[in-house]
Amino acid sequence: MKLSGNTILITGGNGGIGLALTKAFTKAENTVIICGRNEASLQFAKSGNDNIITKQCDLTQQAERDELVQWILQNYPSFNVIINNAGIFEETDLLSDSFDLDKINKQLVIDLQVPIELCLRFLPHLRKQPHAAIVNITSGLVYAPEAGAPFYGVAKAGVHAFTQTARYQLRDTKLKVFEVLPPLVDTGGVSKQLDIEKLGGAMDADETADEILKGLSHDTEEIRIGDIKWLYAASRIAPEFTNKKVNEKAEKARQSDNH
Numbered sequence: 001m002k003l004s005g006n007t008i009l010i011t012g013g014n015g016g017i018g019l020a021l022t023k024a025f026t027k028a029e030n031t032v033i034i035c036g037r038n039e040a041s042l043q044f045a046k047s048g049n050d051n052i053i054t055k056q057c058d059l060t061q062q063a064e065r066d067e068l069v070q071w072i073l074q075n076y077p078s079f080n081v082i083i084n085n086a087g088i089f090e091e092t093d094l095l096s097d098s099f100d101l102d103k104i105n106k107q108l109v110i111d112l113q114v115p116i117e118l119c120l121r122f123l124p125h126l127r128k129q130p131h132a133a134i135v136n137i138t139s140g141l142v143y144a145p146e147a148g149a150p151f152y153g154v155a156k157a158g159v160h161a162f163t164q165t166a167r168y169q170l171r172d173t174k175l176k177v178f179e180v181l182p183p184l185v186d187t188g189g190v191s192k193q194l195d196i197e198k199l200g201g202a203m204d205a206d207e208t209a210d211e212i213l214k215g216l217s218h219d220t221e222e223i224r225i226g227d228i229k230w231l232y233a234a235s236r237i238a239p240e241f242t243n244k245k246v247n248e249k250a251e252k253a254r255q256s257d258n259h
């Protein structure tokens, strides 16, 4: 896809990988609309830049999603790229005696329902644009789910499947459909619950954004970043072994945390 002159919505463009993407796309001369719950971090991301438009929005709330969609369609006719980035990472111990179903449902809403719903609600508009793209940020864990975070895995695998099916159905349109599969990225958000050192290090968010832009500029449909290239290959050659290795590594990091 072309990397400049777009009007891009980045959900969660005020933090972590989203903020790095906001900076990179603004530098490349795009108009960037960002949404998130935290007004202070939205304003920090904007830092007075007229090419960054902010909208406070809790995407888990249906009424706020409705308002966001209407506001964009009414005010930004040139809107042509959506980056579904906002997400949360929660762990769930399936050996517990009870489960916080509200928390699990909330994770499924932000990580699974929201990206699919935003794609569907913007599709008719995006298909009319001369250049348009959907970019869904999932995770390398779609190739080997991490047992400690089962519902994160469920959600990301769901978006992965939706992205593949959308790409196939839309193959004869001008709308391009991309998926980004990041490795562990040091964002203080999704990665904050994990011991980065014990997991062998994490990628820098700005470096991740650069890799994403590079992949988009080459029209790479599944943009596998850093170690995820190897994880993908390993999961194809030896899926059970790869699953075991991913989980052993994560478990070790957790066990040594507890001691």
Ligand SMILES: NC(=O)c1ccc[n+]([C@@H]2O[C@H](COP(=O)([O-])OP(=O)(O)OC[C@H]3O[C@@H](n4cnc5c(N)ncnc54)[C@H](OP(=O)(O)O)[C@@H]3O)[C@@H](O)[C@H]2O)c1
Binding pocket: 011, 012, 013, 014, 015, 016, 017, 018, 035, 036, 037, 038, 039, 041, 057, 058, 059, 060, 084, 085, 086, 087, 088, 110, 137, 138, 139, 140, 181, 182, 183, 184, 185, 186, 187, 188, 189, 190, 191
């Ligand atoms: N970091 C990693 O290691 C990693 C690895 C693979 C994939 N990913 C994926 O990359 C994406 C970004 O991850 P990250 O690490 O950059 O996360 P992050 O640092 O926690 O940032 C998440 C962003 O999403 C926004 N957000 C969260 N809940 C929201 C809600 N209910 N409504 C609106 N905005 C919401 C947050 O803004 P507010 O707090 O203001 O709402 C924030 O800007 C996620 O989809 C994640 O699954 C991350």
